[in-house]
Amino acid sequence: MxxxxxxxxxxxxxxxxxxxxxxxxxxxxxxxxxxxxxxxxxxxxVTQLATDQQWLDGMILVIITLITLFVTALLIWVAIRYNAKRNPKPATFTHHSTIEILWTIGPILILVAIGAWSLPILFRQQEIxxxxxxxxxxxxxxxxxxxxxxxxxxxxxxxxxxxxxxxxxxxxxxxxxxxxxxxxxxxxxxxxxxxxxxxxxxxxxxxxxxxxxxxxxxxxxxxxxxxxxxxxxxxxxxxxxxxxxxxxxxxxxxxxxxxxxxxxxxxxxxxxxxxxxxxxxxxxxxxxxxxxxxxxxx
The missing domain is CATH 2.60.40.420 (Cupredoxins -  blue copper proteins)
Structure with a gap:
């Protein structure tokens, strides 16, 4: 024009x-x-786009804060419970199937949940x-x-x-x-x-x-x-x-x-x-x- x-x-x-x-x-x-x-x-x-993005940011902040606190607590517990003083004879196992399944499925479910919330907000921005x-x-x-x-x-x-x-x-x-x-x-x-x-x-x-x-x-x-x-x-x-x-x-x-x-x-x-x-x-x-x-x- x-x-x-x-x-x-x-x-x-x-x-x-x-x-x-x-x-x-x-x-x-x-x-x-x-x-x-x-x-x-x-x-x-002052738009639905902005309020959606701000809600999504807050929701993800809650999720990553909980993950950070959980991992930090787990590291502290392991450092105290399994240090050399308390365990002079170290364990000899090489894997733990249950834990490995949990730490694989858990993050997948978290990512799927984040995607389920974030993709509709992204599509709303891109669909003119x-x-x-x-x-x-x-x-x-x-x-x-x-x-x-x-x-x-x-x-x-x-x-x-x-x-x-x-x-x-x-x-x-x-x-x-x-x-x-x-x-x-x-x-x-x-x-x-x-x-x-x-x-x-x-x-x-x-x-x-x-x-x-x-x-x-x-x-x-x-x-x-x-x-x-x-x-x-x-x-x-x-x-x-x-x-x-x-x-x-x-x-x-x-x-x-x-x-x-x-x-x-x-x-x-x-x-x-x-x-x-x-x-x-x-x-x-x-x-x-x-x-x-x-x-x-x-």
């Missing part, structure tokens, strides 16, 4: 201020999916459903380009204050002012982009992921999705966000000197807000005339 960009859309990708079509009232959206200094564990999962919204994400050195496939428009997304925009990669007063103008705070530096992917809540979104130069990777931890973008190939992932808010991700494949400075911002909004944003975005990025009443909706 041909990407349509007006002069205004082209300049918006490089301007120091966020594009006006991106104003989905960011101050009214809760920032949910972001890393927090000093905390451990997963970001809040029918999309309500289809977006193509193209990784570039070092920013993302997005195309709303069904609506014939696209835009580029740069980190606010990114070196790729000629900045010095420092929290200068100008960069902080850009963050605040876009509805973010200083805490979102290195996470927020000048334009964000906007999707409706509780709708199936299919992302088509590729790369224009080297391998990149489109990742949103709170959605439980990660897909490499390989030049010359078109891969897909999907998600259905269940909560409105702002979510951050990063390119997760080492792609060059500015790899650390190509974040991803996704805003999940109500269907009404999405429809209003879609009208404004079509007008700005594709030059498609829109009904004034619709385009100016809140």
């Amino acid at each position: 041909t990407k349509h960009l007006t002069l205004a859309g082209f300049l918006a990708a490089f301007s120091s201020l966020p594009a006006w079509a991106q104003s989905v009232d960011p101050q009214g959206l809760e920032i949910i999916g972001k890393p927090v200094d000093g905390l451990m564990g997963f970001q809040p999962g 459903p029918v999309a309500d919204v289809t977006i193509k994400a193209t990784g570039n050195q070092w920013y993302w380009s997005y195309e709303y496939v069904d609506d014939d428009f696209g835009f580029d997304s740069y980190m606010i204050g990114a070196p790729a925009l000629g900045g010095e990669n420092m929290k200068t007063p100008e960069v902080i002012a850009e963050l605040e103008a876009a509805g973010y705070s200083e805490a979102e530096w290195l996470l927020a982009t000048d334009t964000a992917v906007v999707v409706p809540v509780n709708k199936t979104v299919v992302m088509q992921v590729t790369g224009s130069d080297v391998i990149h990777s489109w990742t949103i931890p709170a959605f439980g999705v990660k897909q490499d973008g390989v030049p010359g190939r078109l891969a897909e992932l999907w998600f259905k966000a269940e909560k409105e808010g702002v979510y951050f991700g990063q390119c997760s494949e080492l792609c060059g000197i500015a790899h650390a400075y190509m974040p991803i911002t996704v805003k999940v909004v109500s269907e009404e807000a999405y429809a209003a944003w879609l009208g404004r975005a079509k007008a700005e990025y594709a030059g498609i005339p829109q009904d004034l009443t619709f385009a100016s909706a809140d």
Whole structure:
């Protein structure tokens, strides 16, 4: 699909201020999916994919913890019970059929159980459903380009204050002012982009992921999705966000000197807000005339 960009859309990708079509009232959206200094564990999962993965991780952690404790206790017991002081005359047997059968069948049953739980979760990720919204994400050195496939428009997304925009990669007063103008705070530096992917809540979104130069990777931890973008190939992932808010991700494949400075911002909004944003975005990025009443909706 041909990407349509007006002069205004082209300049918006490089301007120091966020594009006006991106104003989905960011101050009214809760920032949910972001890393927090000093905390451990997963970001809040807002898709079924993410909650499934987090449950699977916890379940496997319980299993491997029990196995570790059992093996450790067994080693300690053997070391105490069968040391040279207690057994001056060592045993001469070479095998024990019952124990050998148990330590063969036991791990097999554990692996089968893990597979029975994990494979359905894997298949759920890989079986791409029918999309309500289809977006193509193209990784570039070092920013993302997005195309709303069904609506014939696209835009580029740069980190606010990114070196790729000629900045010095420092929290200068100008960069902080850009963050605040876009509805973010200083805490979102290195996470927020000048334009964000906007999707409706509780709708199936299919992302088509590729790369224009080297391998990149489109990742949103709170959605439980990660897909490499390989030049010359078109891969897909999907998600259905269940909560409105702002979510951050990063390119997760080492792609060059500015790899650390190509974040991803996704805003999940109500269907009404999405429809209003879609009208404004079509007008700005594709030059498609829109009904004034619709385009100016809140």
